[in-house]
Amino acid sequence: MDSSIEAAVTRSSRPQVEADSGDLHCGGLKESSEMSSVSELVDEVMSVAVCATSSDQLRQISPPKGLEEMDNEDLSFSRPSSFLLYRSPTMPVGRTHQKRPDELVAVRLLKSRSSLLEHFTLDTLRAATEEFDDNCRIGSGRFGSVYRGTLPDGREVAIKRAKSWNRDIEMAFNSEMIALARASHENIVCLLGCCSESGECVLVSELMINGTLYDQLHKRSPMAAPVLWWRGRLTIALHAARGIEYMHVHTVPPIIHRDIKSANILLGNLWIAKVTNLGQSSVLNPLDDNGDNPQKQWGTAGYKDPEYYRLQHMMDKSDVYSFGVVLLELMSGCHVVQRYAESVMPKNIVDFAVPHIVADDVARVLDPRLPTPTSHEAEALAYVGYLAADCVGPIGHERPSMTEVVDALERAVAACSTPPVSP
Template sequence: MTPLPALLLLVLIAAAPAPAPASASTLAVSGGASPVVCGVAKENRTLYCAPVSAGSSNASAVALPLTFAEVSAGRGFVCGLQAGGAALFCWPPAAAPQWQQLKRIYNNGAGALQDLAVGADQVAAYDEAAGRVLWWRGGGRFPERADGDFRSLVSGDGFSCSVEANASAAVRCWGPRGSAVQADFANATSVRYLAAGGTRACAVLASGAALCSGSDSTSGSANASAVLPRDLSPYGLAVGDSHACALRRTNHTAVCWSLGGPTTTVYYPAVGTAFQFLVADGNITCGVASIDFSVMCWSLGSDATTVSLPRILPGVCVRDESSCGGCGYLWQSQQFCGGSGGICRLCDGSSAPPPRGPVSPPPSSPPPPGSSSKRVSKAWIAFCVVGAVGSFAGLCSIVYCLVFGFCSNKRVHNSVQPNITTAGAAAAADNNNNNNNGGGAAGSPYGSPNGSRARGLFRRQLSRVMTRQRSGPSSFKDPAEEFTFAQLEAATKGFAAEAKIGEGSFGTVYRGKLPDGREVAIKRGESGTRAWRFQEKESAFRSELAFLSRLHHKHLVGLVGYCEENEERLLVYEYMKNGALYDNLHPKPGSAAQQSPVASSWKLRIKILLDASRGIEYLHSYAVPPIIHRDIKSSNILLDGNWTARVSDFGLSLMGPPESEETQSQSQRHLTVKAAGTLGYMDPEYYGLHHLTVKSDVYGFGVVMLEALTGRRAIFKEAEGGSPVSVVDHAVPSIVAGELTKVLDPRAPEPAEHEAEAVELVAYTAVHCVRLEGKDRPAMADIVANLETAFALCEGSAGDRGGGGFGNSSSSASMSVTSMDRSGALV
């Protein structure tokens, strides 16, 4: 039943006479009553499943944003091996498995796994580092391990088989049916590739001939297979209950034949279509087409039809080209594997060309000569009409600016929108700024003019944008109040040192009390008379005032008002009683934060992360155009008296790329801006290439999540005098290796049963947030959904998630997994 495509060229032993690929696959089919096919997507290595039936609905993502290296299926469940081989997940064969159906199998100290092979009720995989085959489930009918060097591991009903990676290339089998299957291959030589399904196993020999066990119902001998097709590719073979399919050596088209009957019927399900590899189960066979990596499936004796899966990864990624037995990588496959490794090319003597990308459409043919004069005359008419309309619009704009921009002195800071028009303007603004925390200074939404002219220009521009519409579904709020400097000075008792509570992107934050009794936080821009210093302060002040006047959300800090007198620039916010998340995670000795419940509660930490993620999601998804915060860090996540988290400090924020760029996805659009932010939280892609996207905020939030899990600062020293270490480098390897407990914050209690699942879900989400390339990171909506699931697990109500009020659901919620050991039930 195991999918046995041949392209997956994981060479196990260099001493083997002819290195051959492993039997692992990026596609699997479970051929039960409602057949389901699952595959690893080429674009991002996430896993999708879809029903095999014709006219089926779109594919559903499984365990987003986990990435997978291999997938295999049996009759009762599907399993996926996470990228890197550290974790194994299984779920029922459903087109859209629910998050609670996903189970994790722990590998009990094994190294990175490969060659995943699922049978009727057993799961097998190969631990290359230790040189052993491991099993899970199987009802005690399989050994716990089988030591040796093997390749082409497969599983069927009641048996698993593999080929010894030595000169003999003998077939070894285990399980209750293992000895009978092994006996049928006793005289076989030069076995290149194995496949299994139902009660049978088949092999392709070096000669291109096929050999199947139990093919003859009278003799039960594999040697009774002389009528089977020949000249087969050694790496293309799949076996179902009563049929087998393989790829022809000459053109990689599929040929299938019946098994177990008195006669053998040969048929061709997809004439003229070349495939990368095939998989089978029950009476269903599926393959990945070479031309575009789409998936086609067929049942016994029928023609192939396309299934609604995304383009599938055309093989398992291997670390280096030496694993390909001298065949090299498949054309362009390194980009499919994230730049680390590639997919081995088939080198079986076939003449099939490597798959190419979509061919560009031919240029349009020139118009007939007689139409040129008519086209010119129409063009002149259009030009005149557009010119007249444009002139009228320009005149109206000038009148509007004169009336509202210069004649009105009233300033009402409400519903504002920063005036960024192009990435180039933002970049020009940033080029005049200095670094903030090692990353760069705030880029003004309005540019950075110099001296007194700057102050006047800022005022005029700000007054012009006051009337612009609010974006996103935020509720309306009262206009920001304008305070005098004397009022705020009195509220902070002369900006006394004891009133100081923190630092912001452009100044110091003080706690104050207004005459009406309201407690507020007052941010005062740093003093300084130098032109560049004033520019920097003015830029951050305008940016934050503009954004917070416009935005209103439960998880964004609320703006109360502002002060603008002479050189003084102050912003007044709602006071957050419990300070910043940073101070609660890393309290100073003797401070009140040392007794913070954040240190002792996993549930509270996850709630705070969920609150903050909702605030960032609002900026990315509901502001039009989206807003990029640029300085997401734990010190900018503030906690009110009820421990509700709010995102603060918009001094570095910028509006995202224009929505009119329809040719690119949101994650691909970027601003070209000088790097700004805080070291340790900055997106490497942004820091190195100056490409700013909403995924830059996702990276910073991933660091915050790791900070909350480990209790470590974004950059810390392991010991006094040691070298600085980032929390990403500290935590990610252990999480990927399934050793999360090694890096969890030792101050927090050991997570309870439901909390353990929640913490694991948060850790996996964080790992994907801090991936090097922004396109590989999840969107904030997916992060919110995962954190909602994690919080529901902490409350013990995850099973009621559908009606539990967690509004931002997503397919990524399926990432939550139930822990399981090697002997536990999968479903």
């Protein structure tokens, strides 16, 4: 084994992962104190994003190279420490709108510049969903319902309709529309267009035919084949991680999702996983130290970064925490909060799983509905367990970045399809 690898394996001190948010460039975004209204903030974000796009400054980032192209010759599968591109420290040795404008801010801005987004009429969307019939509804959330619809040209789409209008709805509509318009990546749901007329807020996006990861794990019986084998589950995790990494690293300014959970990971054709529901997303602005509105509750219970309750500030590492919970959910098949065999009261999945992982007993965490993992699958799962434990660590700046998470998952997926290396 290479001497540098030996050193990494034997070190006993926990390395400190520096917070990288201070190095993020905000592309000229004003400090929040300079902005007098929500409209001004949205306008500023759109100006930066559209300007960058029009001058070809936003790079089109392709996802990491295919797993089949990865060089596995240097991998040793004798212990979890073989995955060394990410070394796990856990591994053993403003103003409000009083009246709804005729047209939402985001819609006006997108119409005022060249945009590939379509602007649908309400009549078209009513016809596509049979007047928003309950039989066409495929999901619902805090801001409204999602319907399956067929457009006049035959395209099948997902149509997200706000339940009513208020300031939170408008903010969510603007945030999701702007974020999706900027974040073009194969692991982020593609926004096709919108409708803002007659008091309606409607988004139209690509249809993901296999539903949410949450439904596949907890509601489908029997589960679909790709969720019934370990490599399939880790591949889904990898796809979602790539989408989140793109928002954190490759959008200008960076985007924090703020509500990563299995219900916000959709599964499409060929079981490609994509991140959705960016209605709570926020631009990451390192110049703003004022934190979030303490009255505003972002995220979902069980997935939310506990550090947020102490600091009242959401950062990119908050998404990392939430994704770590999703990793534990994928590995265990458990709900985020449930009653476990050894507990009288319900437990959070973090409190249940992490002690077993740290004790090098990942097998206690694994979903019993799946086949017993092979030796190389077991090693990859142990490594992903350590990775998940790091993601849900209590101190935000010590968590891995999403780039490190993606790198680790790529190697874990490759290990699941590669036989162990002979000694």
